[in-house]
Amino acid sequence: MTLLDDNSTTGTAAKSGAGETAKSEPSRPSAAELGAALIAPGAERVHRRDETSAVIRIDEADAEMVEAVDPDPMSDEPMIINMGPVHPSTHGVLRLVLEMQGEQVLRSKPVIGYLHTGMEKTGETLSYLQGTTNVTRMDYASPLFNELVFSLATETLLDIEVPPRAQWIRTMMCELNRISSHLLFQATNGMDVGAVSMMLYGNRLREETLRLLEKVTGLRMNNNYIRPGGVAVDLPDGWREDVMALMDHLPPLIDEFDTLLTGQPIFRERLQGVGTINAEECLALGVTGPILRGSGYAWDLRRDMPYLKYDEVDFDVIIGTYGDCFDRYAVRLNEMRESMKIVRQCVEMMPPGDYRIQDKKVTPPPRARIDESMEALIHHFKIFTEGFKVPEGEVYVAVESPRGELGCYMVSDGGAHPYRMHIRAPSFVNLQTMPHMMQDSLVADAVAIISSVDPVLGEVDR
Amino acid sequence: MTAGPMSESADAEEAAEGAASPEMPELYGVPLSEHRGQAVLHPSLDTYVATVEALKADGFVSLVDLCAADYLTNGTRTLPAGVAPERFEVVLNLISHQPPRRIRVRLQVPESDPTVPTLFDLYPGTENMEREAFDMFGIVFDNHPDPTRILMPHDWDGHPLRKDFGVGAVPVQFKGAPAPR
Numbered sequence: 001m002t003l004l005d006d007n008s009t010t011g012t013a014a015k016s017g018a019g020e021t022a023k024s025e026p027s028r029p030s031a032a033e034l035g036a037a038l039i040a041p042g043a044e045r046v047h048r049r050d051e052t053s054a055v056i057r058i059d060e061a062d063a064e065m066v067e068a069v070d071p072d073p074m075s076d077e078p079m080i081i082n083m084g085p086v087h088p089s090t091h092g093v094l095r096l097v098l099e100m101q102g103e104q105v106l107r108s109k110p111v112i113g114y115l116h117t118g119m120e121k122t123g124e125t126l127s128y129l130q131g132t133t134n135v136t137r138m139d140y141a142s143p144l145f146n147e148l149v150f151s152l153a154t155e156t157l158l159d160i161e162v163p164p165r166a167q168w169i170r171t172m173m174c175e176l177n178r179i180s181s182h183l184l185f186q187a188t189n190g191m192d193v194g195a196v197s198m199m200l201y202g203n204r205l206r207e208e209t210l211r212l213l214e215k216v217t218g219l220r221m222n223n224n225y226i227r228p229g230g231v232a233v234d235l236p237d238g239w240r241e242d243v244m245a246l247m248d249h250l251p252p253l254i255d256e257f258d259t260l261l262t263g264q265p266i267f268r269e270r271l272q273g274v275g276t277i278n279a280e281e282c283l284a285l286g287v288t289g290p291i292l293r294g295s296g297y298a299w300d301l302r303r304d305m306p307y308l309k310y311d312e313v314d315f316d317v318i319i320g321t322y323g324d325c326f327d328r329y330a331v332r333l334n335e336m337r338e339s340m341k342i343v344r345q346c347v348e349m350m351p352p353g354d355y356r357i358q359d360k361k362v363t364p365p366p367r368a369r370i371d372e373s374m375e376a377l378i379h380h381f382k383i384f385t386e387g388f389k390v391p392e393g394e395v396y397v398a399v400e401s402p403r404g405e406l407g408c409y410m411v412s413d414g415g416a417h418p419y420r421m422h423i424r425a426p427s428f429v430n431l432q433t434m435p436h437m438m439q440d441s442l443v444a445d446a447v448a449i450i451s452s453v454d455p456v457l458g459e460v461d462r
Numbered sequence: 463m464t465a466g467p468m469s470e471s472a473d474a475e476e477a478a479e480g481a482a483s484p485e486m487p488e489l490y491g492v493p494l495s496e497h498r499g500q501a502v503l504h505p506s507l508d509t510y511v512a513t514v515e516a517l518k519a520d521g522f523v524s525l526v527d528l529c530a531a532d533y534l535t536n537g538t539r540t541l542p543a544g545v546a547p548e549r550f551e552v553v554l555n556l557i558s559h560q561p562p563r564r565i566r567v568r569l570q571v572p573e574s575d576p577t578v579p580t581l582f583d584l585y586p587g588t589e590n591m592e593r594e595a596f597d598m599f600g601i602v603f604d605n606h607p608d609p610t611r612i613l614m615p616h617d618w619d620g621h622p623l624r625k626d627f628g629v630g631a632v633p634v635q636f637k638g639a640p641a642p643r
Binding site: 043046047049053055057059060061112113116118120121125156157159283284285286287288299304305392393394395396398405407409411413414419420422424428429431432461462 | 585613
């Protein structure tokens with residue numbers, strides 16, 4: 001911990017001079033060179049459409065046909081290698097077409113769709129109450145955000161406002177979910193760059209966070225907890241003690257990550273100056289979340305376009321400086337600390353009251369009423385078979401998920417199902433940065449770059 | 463919601479359109495409407511690129527989302543006067559950070575010729591989104607650098623999110639699947 005006090009707020013620690021080993025490999029630019037390239041403004045390289053672009057725009061089927069192994073071992077022709085879709089470092093079923101010159105990546109292209117299950121089409125056949133069970137399976141590392149954005153879109157169309165307690169519960173649960181998602185990132189990122197013990201440490205803490213989510217929602221993942229009109233159930237007895245116990249338990253263990261990783265020269269050498277991208281390029285590509293903030297651009301929907309109760313809590317937006325893998329790591333590490341700050345404030349400010357809106361149209365009657373009232377039984381039956389009708393219109397609502405702007409564009413034709421339900425998945429857009437980050441880096445760095453983008457293929461493919 | 467200035471340089475065609483209904487709000491000479499407090503622009507195919515260019519010049523730094531919608535079976539949609547409804551819509555969501563605001567662009571795309579100019583040169587981030595809109599709806603983006611399918615297999619038949627693409631008993635298409643025994 002003593003090593004790291006200088007960089008515990010952002011990833012702005014000065015680049016160390018330990019880049020000597022990299023210089024023995026002639027093809028690899030040093031961290032300083034990459035840093036200079038980054039600070040140079042402009043987004044010209046992401047606009048290229050010819051063969052100088054970092055994206056190799058060949059058909060996925062053509063890439064399969066390419067003879068991967070050059071018969072002549074002395075040949076220095078570039079060759080095309082397919083990495084994935086089932087590769088341990090690609091975080092699911094992501095396939096990368098890499099054009100390689102020796103061990104250096106020239107151009108690349110992520111190929112996706114292996115997990116495509118038509119969830120947007122499915123969403124058109126599910127009622128608004130069933131819809132959250134569908135969207136929660138998209139970004140399975142942060143399911144509550146998907147439910148939240150779907151519920152917010154439905155509520156905007158219905159023109160209803162959920163009670164304050166429901167909003168505070170949503171805020172707190174989402175921040176707990178953000179912590180668990182970033183802990184998963186720490187686990188996989190450590191694993192991808194060779195710090196295998198991080199897989200255990202990160203997942204251990206994530207499980208402890210998920211245990212709390214399970215206690216509240218009943219499920220570790222795919223919670224279906226946030227629903228149009230509020231949340232599914234009120235917080236359980238003793239939630240305050242449980243949350244505070246977790247908030248006291250996590251910080252020293254997250255500080256251990258600093259000891260293990262942040263100040264560790266091998267880890268820094270693997271991430272510093274690797275996969276740089278500047279803020280202008282991020283904006284041109286539509287990139288949001290930790291990647292944009294890691295490039296030094298302070299944009300966070302929670303602060304800049306507040307929803308729920310984020311305008312009533314105090315937290316900092318974490319930014320990096322160089323836009324490299326290390327900054328993205330540091331941004332996520334410190335966002336966990338900010339999330340814990342928010343959770344503590346939520347515990348403090350949690351108001352009494354109702355956890356869901358008492359609007360008979362969207363809220364089923366209490367279970368006890370069903371046994372004694374025929375009308376309540378009919379009402380319950382109607383809501384869960386037919387669903388409720390939503391006035392026609394179209395809205396776009398966005399929230400800040402752990403991966404960036406998660407949006408929901410919803411069109412209603414006045415019926416009980418969405419006419420069109422589109423999820424703007426942050427990972428889907430963020431994937432486009434990979435070829436630009438990977439250009440002229442080594443395959444080993446490509447793995448670190450995939451990891452630092454932190455894609456969840458469930459939401460990429462939907 | 464939007465605070466952008468009204469454009470003075472509307473061309474003659476739009477000026478005539480605006481004159482037909484003088485009280486209709488406009489931005490950059492394009493009809494502007496409001497849905498649930500969210501600003502929506504309705505350009506025509508001819509003014510589409512110019513409108514997005516104007517938005518970019520006006521501080522909308524990022525195009526966060528591009529998707530399409532198929533209005534084949536939806537008879538309830540309301541559009542401002544002067545905008546002819548078509549089967550498909552391409553929907554853009556743009557964001558300005560300074561000041562923080564959003565705007566949406568809804569472009570009517572005819573079924574007979576679903577071709578739209580690409581926005582790649584303005585916002586390169588639309589590359590994947592336009593590929594998805596092509597894959598799911600069959601909307602062709604003219605001059606797109608990589609006009610291929612993105613989610614479905616490259617030899618897939620049809621565009622699944624169209625309303626006339628069946629759900630349910632659709633034969634599964636797998637390339638190179640072994641013959642049944």
